[in-house]
Amino acid sequence: MFPIGVNTWVWVSPLTDEDLGRLAPKVAAWGFDTIELPVERIGDWDPAQAAELLGNLGLKASVVLVxxxxxxxxxxxxxxxxxxxxxxxxxxxxxxxxxxxxxxxxxxxxxxxxxxxxxxxxxxxxxxxxxxxxxxxxxxxxxxxxxxxxxxxxxxxxxxxxxxxxxxxxxxxxxxxxxxxxxxxxxxxxxxxxxxxxxxxxxxxxxxxxxxxxxxxxxxxxxxxxxxxxxxxxYQISHDVLSVLVARVTGQSFEEFLRERIFGPLGMKDTGFHVPDEKIDRLPTLYAPDPRTGEFHVWDEAKGGRWSRPPAFQGGGGGLVSTADDYHAYFRMLLNGGTHGTERILSRPAVELMTTNRLTPEQQAARHAMAVNNVHVSYGQGQHGGWGMGMAVRTYRGDYAPIGQFGWDGGSGTTTYADPENRLTGILLTQVGMSVPDPARLIHDFWTTLYQAIDD
Incomplete structure (x- = not known):
């Protein structure tokens, strides 16, 4: 369900602290999730005062520029x-x-x-x-x-x-x-x-x-x-909701739960929702090329950037930062049916559920009609198949990779898939976002080279 809000312009313009103090309790009582706050002039209303008021009422805020x-x-x-x-x-x-x-x-x-x-x-x-x-x-x-x-x-x-x-x-x-x-x-x-x-x-x-x-x-x-x-x-909203449910059921933060159940047992010592100061020098700057000129723009610096500090919300839809070694440990566990060495991390049925296409024939047909015959960035967006529980699952063979391959591509220029048939995992982590076609072409070249290297 979408969160629903209302703009204070329905009643007043410009918004003032007095107006917000009068309107916000009514908006909350009417059952809205969010209140939109226009900023006609900086200083018309006090953001700190507004934050306290809305927090007490359980209202979210959305800022409108004018x-x-x-x-x-x-x-x-x-x-x-x-x-x-x-x-x-x-x-x-x-x-x-x-x-x-x-x-x-x-x-x-x-x-x-x-x-x-x-x-x-x-x-x-x-x-x-x-x-x-x-x-x-x-x-x-x-x-x-x-x-x-x-x-x-x-x-x-x-x-x-x-x-x-x-x-x-x-x-x-x-x-x-x-x-x-x-x-x-x-x-x-x-x-x-x-x-x-x-x-x-x-x-x-x-x-x-x-x-x-x-x-x-x-x-x-x-x-x-x-x-x-x-x-x-x-697509990521359901994962964010799930992270909240996990935290509430277990009484732990989502990261604490993941560290206890997944990261710790798998030895994923460099995976988390932020990079601590002593490791920040290992995190590269993320770039986003300009689609018109190709000029590289800094998307996110390492020091002082998004992953340099703990996030306000630990969401399951995105936000973890990791390494190739940690990712490999996780996908190797999935390829092994949920085990890591002699220790069971996930049940075999859980892994099968995660890595089996869950789309209905109608949903599958729509995705295939959209992308099967088109050149496309992602291995999961219709050209290559369906969707399991949290990852793409290949149901259509249009290149080297066989049906059953599972994983996902990231908008910051990353790709990881596991192949049960060939018992292999491929991982490519770059620092160039997919704002232009070149990172996607690199990903396709990576997978082509990987599969051409198989020698039976």
Whole structure:
């Protein structure tokens, strides 16, 4: 189930501490999970005070950035751009204080600024936007926040109206994703659900309303299709929920449980949710090449980066950092049916359940129709097969690897699969994210070379 929130703009503008103190208890009593907090001006409301209030009420927060006339990252003088960047950094700071994972809004130009734009001018504007937004994205990423860029309808901006344009404009910028507003999508997208799928993992935040800005449902929008599209891109959510359940049932933190049951018995001494100071020199910097220029941008530094400190949430959907030796120990245990030496780590039926395709024929058909005949990055995204309990399972042989191979690829340029038929495990860990095709090509070359090396 999706967490549901409401924006304080329903009642007031600008938001103040007094307004929030009056509205937040009502929002919580009405059963909302989240409250959206617009930052029209830095200082309108106190983030520390808001964090305390919302924490006492059990409400989550989501920060909304606002772009009135005078806030511009494109087609403006240097002073205006710098002031806008400073404002956006202030929104990031507010998000950190209240625990919001995003700042969402049209972080490119003031709302209402429209002009006739040629294709060539659009390309120039996008290049300028990428240059001016990248420092803000980096600042946000260092603090665990995503700048969610929102496409607006053509009557409110000329720059980014559709998901396709948004992906072209900001896709691959570290720390930057997309915020989708169904009101604008209803105007600009021929198929809103297809647009959500096009955005994929870039989706960081979604705002919903009926086509007339009323309550969703009593309008012509295909809400079931939109919900299915959103569920289809949130594959990691179930794993995050599972990590919470494990912690609550065992009375341990998720990392303590993993260390006691998995990491310790397997000798995985370098696996955890962060890298301690004495080992941080072994963690390389992660890069994300610019899709347009190929220039390497720092996605995450080792020292002071995401994995240099314990996370606020130990999620099962992603966040562990590991080494080739540790990964090999884990996959060797799976290949051995759950045993490590003479010690049983997982039951054989549990391993079989994890490494058996669980997709229905209908789900399988949809994935195959999407990707079997396409060149694709991942061994688990339809071209190569199905999905087990936490990993891809090959059900289709389109290259060297046999049916039954299981594992997964990572967006930071990593790939690990185990092959029961040939009794082998392949591990490739790079430090270049898949923001351009080259890391994916390297992964394909790696697996081709590995299987060509088999000599019976």
């Amino acid at each position: 772009m009135p006339p005078g806030r511009e990252l494109v087609g403006a003088d240097a002073g205006t751009v710098i002031a806008t960047q400073d404002y956006l950094r202030g929104c990031v700071d507010a998000a950190v204080a209240v625990g919001s994972p995003v700042i969402g809004g049209p972080a490119y130009a003031s709302v209402g600024r429209t002009w006739r734009m040629s294709d060539e001018e659009r390309k120039t504007c996008y290049a300028e936007l990428r240059e001016n937004l990248a420092p803000v994205g980096a600042y946000a990423a260092e603090r665990g926040v995503t700048v969610a860029v929102e496409p607006l309808n053509r009557y409110e901006t000329s720059l980014i109206n559709t998901v396709e344009q948004a992906v072209e404009a900001v896709g691959g910028i570290p720390g930057v994703g997309l915020a989708l507003d169904v009101y604008h999508m209803n105007i600009e997208e021929r198929d809103p659900a297809a647009a959500v799928r096009r955005a994929g993992d870039l989706v960081a935040h979604v705002q919903v309303c009926a086509n007339d800005r009323g309550a969703p449902g009593a309008d012509h929008l295909d809400w079931p299709a939109l919900a299915d599209a959103l569920r289809g891109r949130g």
